[in-house]
Amino acid sequence: MKPVYLDNNATTxxxxxxxxxxLPYFTEQFGNASSIHAFGADVGTAIRxxxxxxxxxxxxxFDHEIVYTGCGTEADNMALLSxxxxxxxxNEIVTSAVEHPAILALCAWLEKARGVKVHxxxxxxxxxxxxxxxxxxxxxxxxxxxxxWANNETGNLFDVETLAELAHEAGALFHxxxxxxxxxxxxxxxxxxxxxxxxxxxxxxxxxxxxxxxVRRGVRLxxxxxxxxxxxxxxxxxxxxxxxxxLGVAAELxxxxxxxxxxxxxxxxxxxxxxxxxxISHAMVTGDPERRLPNTSNxxxxxxxxxxxxxxxxxAGIAASSGSACxxxxxxxxxxxxxxKVPYTAAHGAIRFSLSRENTPEDVExxxxxxxxxxxxxxxxxxxxxxxxxxxxxxxxxxx
Amino acid sequence: xxxxxxxxxxxxxxxxxxxxxxxxxxxxxxxxxxxxxxxKLMIQVDPDTDxxxxxxxxxxxxxxxxxxxxxxxxxxxxxxxxxxLKITNQDIADFLGGLPPEKMHCxxxxxxxxxxxxxxxxxETWEDDHEEGALLCKCxxxxxxxxxxxxxxxxxxxxxxxAQYTKATASCSTCAETVEEAxxxxxxxxxxxxxxxxxxxxxxxxxxxxRRAARKTSPLVELSTPTAPARLTTVQRIRAVEEVLTxxxxxLQGDGGDCELVDVDGNKVMVRLSxxxxxxxxxxxxxxxxxxxxxxxxxxxxxxxxxxxxx
Ligand SMILES: Cc1ncc(COP(=O)(O)O)c(C=O)c1O
Ligand code: FES
Numbered sequence: 001m002k003p004v005y006l007d008n009n010a011t012t013x014x015x016x017x018x019x020x021x022x023l024p025y026f027t028e029q030f031g032n033a034s035s036i037h038a039f040g041a042d043v044g045t046a047i048r049x050x051x052x053x054x055x056x057x058x059x060x061x062f063d064h065e066i067v068y069t070g071c072g073t074e075a076d077n078m079a080l081l082s083x084x085x086x087x088x089x090x091n092e093i094v095t096s097a098v099e100h101p102a103i104l105a106l107c108a109w110l111e112k113a114r115g116v117k118v119h120x121x122x123x124x125x126x127x128x129x130x131x132x133x134x135x136x137x138x139x140x141x142x143x144x145x146x147x148x149w150a151n152n153e154t155g156n157l158f159d160v161e162t163l164a165e166l167a168h169e170a171g172a173l174f175h176x177x178x179x180x181x182x183x184x185x186x187x188x189x190x191x192x193x194x195x196x197x198x199x200x201x202x203x204x205x206x207x208x209x210x211x212x213x214x215v216r217r218g219v220r221l222x223x224x225x226x227x228x229x230x231x232x233x234x235x236x237x238x239x240x241x242x243x244x245x246x247l248g249v250a251a252e253l254x255x256x257x258x259x260x261x262x263x264x265x266x267x268x269x270x271x272x273x274x275x276x277x278x279x280i281s282h283a284m285v286t287g288d289p290e291r292r293l294p295n296t297s298n299x300x301x302x303x304x305x306x307x308x309x310x311x312x313x314x315x316a317g318i319a320a321s322s323g324s325a326c327x328x329x330x331x332x333x334x335x336x337x338x339x340x341k342v343p344y345t346a347a348h349g350a351i352r353f354s355l356s357r358e359n360t361p362e363d364v365e366x367x368x369x370x371x372x373x374x375x376x377x378x379x380x381x382x383x384x385x386x387x388x389x390x391x392x393x394x395x396x397x398x399x400x
Numbered sequence: 401x402x403x404x405x406x407x408x409x410x411x412x413x414x415x416x417x418x419x420x421x422x423x424x425x426x427x428x429x430x431x432x433x434x435x436x437x438x439x440k441l442m443i444q445v446d447p448d449t450d451x452x453x454x455x456x457x458x459x460x461x462x463x464x465x466x467x468x469x470x471x472x473x474x475x476x477x478x479x480x481x482x483x484x485l486k487i488t489n490q491d492i493a494d495f496l497g498g499l500p501p502e503k504m505h506c507x508x509x510x511x512x513x514x515x516x517x518x519x520x521x522x523x524e525t526w527e528d529d530h531e532e533g534a535l536l537c538k539c540x541x542x543x544x545x546x547x548x549x550x551x552x553x554x555x556x557x558x559x560x561x562x563a564q565y566t567k568a569t570a571s572c573s574t575c576a577e578t579v580e581e582a583x584x585x586x587x588x589x590x591x592x593x594x595x596x597x598x599x600x601x602x603x604x605x606x607x608x609x610x611r612r613a614a615r616k617t618s619p620l621v622e623l624s625t626p627t628a629p630a631r632l633t634t635v636q637r638i639r640a641v642e643e644v645l646t647x648x649x650x651x652l653q654g655d656g657g658d659c660e661l662v663d664v665d666g667n668k669v670m671v672r673l674s675x676x677x678x679x680x681x682x683x684x685x686x687x688x689x690x691x692x693x694x695x696x697x698x699x700x701x702x703x704x705x706x707x708x709x710x711x
Contacts, residue, residue: 303433303460304460305436305437305460305462305465307462307463308412308461308462308466311409311412311413311463312413315413333436344433344434345433348433348436348460380418381415381418381457381458381459381460381466382459382460383429383438383439383440383458384433384438384460
């Protein structure tokens with residue numbers, strides 16, 4: 001049995017076509033893009049081409065709207081830190097309780113070290129943003145609102161266009177962490193109100209360690225890393241040419257596969273999800289089934305703990321992940337599931353399956369085959385699971 | 401993912417003694433689903449001999465929680481209740497070839513469940529909810545008694561360790577201050593009893609000693625000065641150390657490692673870890689385990705120092 005990789009929200013396999021495109025830029029065309037000689041000039045041309053490829057995926061108009069970074073986290077940090085500097089007299093951030101640590105840990109530090117006031121907007125039990133609270137939090141002191149486009153754990157999509165408009169009404173900038181959305185959701189930023197957008201290559205079959213921040217033309221950006229004049233002085237440091245070129249090819253591939261992502265991959269995900277819910281009682285989908293990434297399914301299995309599930313899945317050759325405390329070392333279930341108030345009986349047993357265009361129907365069938373047995377084994381050990389109907393009938397999965 | 405020992409994996413994938421003893425005469429339940437792990441331990445004790453004849457468990461929790469529960473049942477069957485009570489969480493961890501530090505609370509849970517089951521057998525109303533002193537951490541139901549046992553059994557001297565062994569403070573952390581105070585108090589008591597060096601004791605808000613300060617006043621120097629007279633002769637001590645190492649060796653060898661006595665100098669015991677133990681992330685846990693065993697046997701604090709191979 002070939003291993004089944006269903007952890008694509010954690011990272012993806014680099015597409016072999018991406019690797020092929022990158023290789024010459026390590027050994028043959030290894031020049032520094034800033035150099036005047038041919039070694040450098042060729043690299044400069046290749047980077048310009050790669051930038052256009054990425055622009056096409058995002059639907060941006062101007063090449064200088066893209067600033068390459070070392071990762072998605074860097075892009076997120078750059079966006080918030082820059083806004084605090086450029087938005088004079090504004091010292092507040094509005095964000096959500098379910099952001100990635102790339103935003104949340106930075107905000108926690110800004111509160112402590114810089115006295116920035118941060119509003120963390122909550123979500124309902126399906127993970128939908130509290131729009132009233134969002135509106136109320138925005139004001140003349142808001143420097144920037146930052147809400148993710150898609151949540152990495154549940155796959156929930158946020159209405160970033162409306163959120164951006166509301167932020168602008170308050171005179172604030174709007175940034176979105178689109179690390180999980182790029183390549184899975186169609187984008188046309190040239191018609192968008194979004195001011196800044198973060199992305200990361202390794203989530204769509206480019207290598208790890210390359211990301212980008214989109215900065216809408218006219219939006220001021222203060223560099224976080226100062227030095228040379230690369231990226232027009234907005235992000236110093238010799239360009240990571242092979243990765244930028246790989247990111248370009250990955251973007252082009254993502255664009256051609258975007259329909260597939262929303263048809264074939266979505267169908268596989270739906271088959272996996274409905275198959276599991278049919279076969280296993282006391283399981284619930286967390287998140288908003290109506291507005292979700294096509295590749296993500298987060299299912300909470302009641303009365304058992306996620307790490308055990310992952311260890312047994314791994315033994316069966318299946319890779320998935322969990323927001324459970326035990327696997328993260330945090331001793332606490334995921335902040336996302338807690339913000340959604342997923343009941344404790346279920347939160348500890350939440351498993352995230354995230355697919356990509358590389359998955360096949362056989363992958364899904366394999367999971368459907370082994371998962372019921374795994375859940376049964378662990379429930380058989382659980383003191384909270386009495387196979388009797390008392391517990392069973394007491395619980396009805398609901399999104400209320 | 402965690403670096404689990406083969407023994408932990410074995411006890412997770414093929415746990416022994418899972419299930420219920422219908423007519424158990426001792427039942428201990430600790431933890432809660434909200435906390436992320438919970439264990440129900442059932443024991444059958446022969447009232448004439450006080451010997452545990454069988455033990456079974458049900459566990460909700462991660463891989464190491466299930467493995468620790470299973471290991472516990474294996475360890476206690478055949479022991480008298482009094483013998484079983486001498487087991488500490490470290491014994492459970494040792495039995496499993498060590499646990500990652502973040503997972504030590506799984507062994508503590510086993511230890512607490514055993515105490516609860518024995519109390520239940522003896523007809524005492526031991527309750528998880530805080531018969532023993534104030535409840536310190538609401539999120540994880542850690543009371544003073546449990547904290548003190550975990551701190552003493554494992555020589556905990558930092559808040560990080562306390563979280564790893566008991567989970568206290570790891571959620572809302574509103575209990576941080578109370579737990580800090582309790583840790584400081586317990587450590588201070590240990591210092592005055594001579595089982596903990598004053599320099600290692602936790603002091604709330606204190607900075608860690610600088611490297612230079614630590615070097616100048618190494619606790620080892622003090623321990624071996626006449627102010628802390630050794631009760632055993634050197635030969636006796638070496639013999640006792642050898643005995644303990646011989647006992648522990650099978651556990652280490654089970655993990656593909658070994659341990660050899662290099663030298664004994666006052667209260668310093670130099671050992672050489674070899675094989676899988678050397679690069680094992682759990683080396684420090686192993687060393688701690690050996691250290692605790694030695695301290696128990698010798699009845700005095702010792703410090704185990706791993707020396708590199710070839711020395
Ligand atoms: C939503 C989100 N934001 C940011 C990141 C961080 O991206 P990177 O790993 O490139 O720093 C991730 C990836 O884990 C993510 O899922
Ligand atoms: S009370 Fe201790 S972590 Fe919440």
